[in-house]
Amino acid sequence: MAPEEIRQAIIEILEDIAPDEDLSNLDDSVSFREQMELDSMDFLDIVMELRKRYRVQVPEEDYPQLASMDSTVKYLEPKMVNVAV
Amino acid sequence: MSQPVFNALPESQRIVITGIGLTAPNGNSLGEFRAALLEGRSGVQPYEIRYFGKTIAGICNFEVTRHQSKKDARRGTRAGSIGIYCANEALQSSGIDWENTDKTRVGVYIGVTEHGNVETETEIYNIKQFDYDTKYWTHHHNPRTVANNPAGEIALNMGVTGPHYTIGAACAAGNAGIVQAVQMLRLGEVDLAFAGGVSESIHTFGIFAGFASQGALATHEDPTKASRPFDKQRNGIVVAEGGCVYVLERLDDARRRGASIIAEIVGYAINTDATDFVLPNAERQAQCMQMALQRAGLAPEQIDIVSTHATGTPNGDSLECAAIREVFDHSEKTWINNAKSFIGHSMGAAGALELAGNLPAFQDRVVHPTINLDELDPDCALRGLVYGQPREVADVTYILNNSFGMLGINSALIVKRFS
Numbered sequence: 001m002a003p004e005e006i007r008q009a010i011i012e013i014l015e016d017i018a019p020d021e022d023l024s025n026l027d028d029s030v031s032f033r034e035q036m037e038l039d040s041m042d043f044l045d046i047v048m049e050l051r052k053r054y055r056v057q058v059p060e061e062d063y064p065q066l067a068s069m070d071s072t073v074k075y076l077e078p079k080m081v082n083v084a085v
Numbered sequence: 086m087s088q089p090v091f092n093a094l095p096e097s098q099r100i101v102i103t104g105i106g107l108t109a110p111n112g113n114s115l116g117e118f119r120a121a122l123l124e125g126r127s128g129v130q131p132y133e134i135r136y137f138g139k140t141i142a143g144i145c146n147f148e149v150t151r152h153q154s155k156k157d158a159r160r161g162t163r164a165g166s167i168g169i170y171c172a173n174e175a176l177q178s179s180g181i182d183w184e185n186t187d188k189t190r191v192g193v194y195i196g197v198t199e200h201g202n203v204e205t206e207t208e209i210y211n212i213k214q215f216d217y218d219t220k221y222w223t224h225h226h227n228p229r230t231v232a233n234n235p236a237g238e239i240a241l242n243m244g245v246t247g248p249h250y251t252i253g254a255a256c257a258a259g260n261a262g263i264v265q266a267v268q269m270l271r272l273g274e275v276d277l278a279f280a281g282g283v284s285e286s287i288h289t290f291g292i293f294a295g296f297a298s299q300g301a302l303a304t305h306e307d308p309t310k311a312s313r314p315f316d317k318q319r320n321g322i323v324v325a326e327g328g329c330v331y332v333l334e335r336l337d338d339a340r341r342r343g344a345s346i347i348a349e350i351v352g353y354a355i356n357t358d359a360t361d362f363v364l365p366n367a368e369r370q371a372q373c374m375q376m377a378l379q380r381a382g383l384a385p386e387q388i389d390i391v392s393t394h395a396t397g398t399p400n401g402d403s404l405e406c407a408a409i410r411e412v413f414d415h416s417e418k419t420w421i422n423n424a425k426s427f428i429g430h431s432m433g434a435a436g437a438l439e440l441a442g443n444l445p446a447f448q449d450r451v452v453h454p455t456i457n458l459d460e461l462d463p464d465c466a467l468r469g470l471v472y473g474q475p476r477e478v479a480d481v482t483y484i485l486n487n488s489f490g491m492l493g494i495n496s497a498l499i500v501k502r503f504s
Contacts, residue, residue, distance in 0.1 A: 019155035041160070044224045052221055 001080045006073050009054070009080075010046075017045040028069035050076075054083050090382030091351040091501075096337040100267045101503060103344040104181070104332030106174025107441050108167060110143030110325050110428045114174065118438075119445045121427065122453035123475050127309035128428045129323050134290045135210065137297075141308040142287040143325025143429035153242060162204060162229050163285035163326070165238030167434075168195055171330035172239045172279045179332040180344065181277070183243075192275035193236045193249035194265040195330070196258025196282030198432035198490065200251065201230035202289040235283050239330075247275050255490025256394070257355065258282045259329065259436025260498045264353045266333045276338060281437035283328035292432075296322055299363070301398050303429075312430075313457035314395035314402050314423045315465035315472070322396045323429030329437035346503040348444055351483070352381025358493025365401055370408035370495050374485065377497040378412075386416040387483055388499070390452055392439050393423045394487040395465075396430045403464040405487065410467065420469045420478060423455040436488030436496065446481040447502035 001009065007028070014023055014036075021036050032038050046066060050056040056079050058066070065075035091099060105115050110128025112118030121128065132142035149158050149166050152173035158166050172193070176183060208226055215221040228234065233250045240249040248269070254261035259282030266280030286292045296302035303321040305311035312323040339346055354376035358366035378385060391409060395402040413419045424439040425431075431438055446452060458472040486498045 017156070017159070019159065037156075041224060048221070048223065052215070 001083045001085060003073050003077055005085050006076050006080055007069060010069060010072055013046055013049040013053070016049070017042055026069060031067045032069070033067070054080060056080060056083070089351065090380060091349065096340070097335050098271050099336040100270050100333055100350045101336050101339050102331050102347040102350065102500070103334050103339050104175040104179025105329070105347065105441055105444070106171040106176070106178060107327070107329040107438055108145045108147040108170055109327045109431070109438055110145055113145070113147040115441055115445070118442055122424065122442050123451065125454070125456050126427070127456065128325070129308045129311055131308055132287065134287070134293060137290040137293045140293055141303070141305070141311050141323055143323060143327065143431060144287065145326050157242070160225060161238045162234055163288055164197065164200060164235040164283045167283045167285065167326065167328035168235040168239045168330065169242045171281065171283070171328040172243060175279060175330045175332045176243070181332065181342070186277065188244050188246045190276040191245045191247045192266065192269050192278045193239050193245055194262045194269065194278060194280040195236040195239065195251045196254055196260070196262030196433050196437065197235060197251045198255050198258055198284060198286060200232055200234055202291055203285050204229040206289055206291060239279060254496070255492060255494050256430065256432055256435055257488040257490040257494045257496040258433040259438065260353070260486060260488040260496035261355060261436070263331060263333070263350065263437060263498060264355060264496065267350050267353065270333060270335050276334070278333040279330050280333055281328065281330040282433040282435070284326050284432035284434040286432045287324050287326045292324055296324070303397055310457050312397050312426050314393070314397045314426050314455060315406070315462055315470070316458050317460040317462045319397045319399060319402065319462070321398055325429035325431040327428065327431035327434040327438050329434055329441050331437065348447065348500040349503050350498065351501045352377045352383065352499035353497065354380060355494065355496045358495065360493060363491055365404045365489055366493060367404040367407040367411070369493065370405060370487070370489060371411040373495040374408065374412045374487065374497045377485065377499050381499045383483060383499065385413050386418060388413070388416065388419050388485045389478065389481040390443055390446060390484045391419060391421045392443050392484060392486045393421060394435070394489045395423050396425055403462070405489070406465045406467055414468060416469070420452045420471050420476065421467050422452055422471045424453070426456045426458070436486060436498070439488070440484070440486040440498065440500065443484050443486070444500070446484070450478055450481050452476045452478055452481070
């Protein structure tokens with residue numbers, strides 16, 4: 001997956017776990033938590049969905065990497081380079 | 086005839102209903118539900134569930150997002166969503182100034198037949214596609230399956246910080262939830278209670294398969310005719326979902342805020358058969374009704390409507406009818422009906438919902454019928470059984486509501502028109 005495709009994959013996950021949020025104006029450089037109502041259980045949902053949909057494992061010590069869209073895409077790029085779209 | 090016991094109580098010990106919220110397979114408000122009961126409209130439909138396949142069920146279509154965010158609905162359980170809808174609707178109908186209510190003095194007491202089966206089955210189904218690797222098991226499993234979940238979701242949604250818990254009482258749970266609230270209000274533990282019962286049972290294949298294996302699951306080519314208590318051709322239970330939550334208060338508090346009082350709870354009893362896992366015991370059921378009457382200080386002939394528990398199983402209906410005959414056979418003005426014939430068996434919600442369907446009779450003096458009774462089983466012949474068509478009667482002052490469950494739990498609740 002290319003960075004733009006990873007971003008789209010994250011958007012799809014966020015649409016499922018935060019269905020009340022409008023994601024069209026998401027600022028990729030700002031943390032998710034500052035823009036959306038997300039708690040620790042929601043972050044676990046992001047991790048679980050990455051595991052289920054793309055078989056990507058995110059170890060607990062790497063959770064801070066998922067703070068914003070930019071940091072998430074950057075973190076996932078090497079892990080998802082071989083994931084087919 | 087002696088003075089009814091509840092009349093002798095101070096108003097701080099008398100408990101009244103001041104709000105009702107419900108969802109039934111044939112209505113999402115008391116008005117809709119009552120209209121369906123008077124028009125003979127069933128809520129049973131064709132249904133399909135994984136592993137078990139095609140069957141029938143009572144299915145609710147209330148608007149989940151009226152009182153709950155999509156995110157919370159996804160994160161929680163169907164029982165939680167049902168409870169949240171019913172509790173919010175009950176609050177609205179009560180006219181309580183919620184913003185200025187002390188939430189530490191509010192209790193949530195919700196009856197459930199079972200809880201956690203739906204969520205556990207779903208999760209096992211989900212990890213099957215990952216070869217049962219438990220790394221894919223959801224972190225939402227425990228908060229969804231703890232036994233207090235439906236009551237806890239209501240409290241979370243409404244900001245209630247007083248006590249909340251569920252009352253596990255098989256299919257007597259709807260009545261048991263109300264009884265718990267009455268006791269807690271009388272003890273002064275809370276000033277306001279949301280109480281009743283909920284059921285998400287149609288979403289577990291296990292309940293269908295279990296009843297089928299037991300020979301107790303109803304089948305009929307026309308789903309709307311499958312739930313047929315007291316009929317010779319009855320062949321079992323139609324599983325339904327649903328919920329009904331009441332706002333309960335002490336009479337003095339209700340008067341102080343100028344509440345519109347719907348009914349007073351004047352008697353109740355819960356007892357146990359201690360004879361079988363599944364088979365009911367008519368003698369204990371009769372004792373339960375008699376105990377409720379005694380506590381209310383009422384004679385059987387003062388009861389205007391008996392709302393039966395009957396689920397449409399051959400054995401269960403006959404035994405309840407024997408119990409009712411024992412208590413009410415000489416009560417010439419007592420009418421008897423059944424709501425499961427319309428909606429199926431809404432399990433933990435049944436007691437609370439079936440009571441609600443009869444409450445408008447205090448005003449309109451109409452006893453809703455039992456439907457699908459084409460050929461009366463002689464074992465179920467009861468004096469005063471209303472079936473086919475609603476019946477206008479001279480007066481409705483007292484209603485006795487039966488609700489029984491597995492492991493031999495019996496409950497009877499008596500409510501009075503408030504005047």
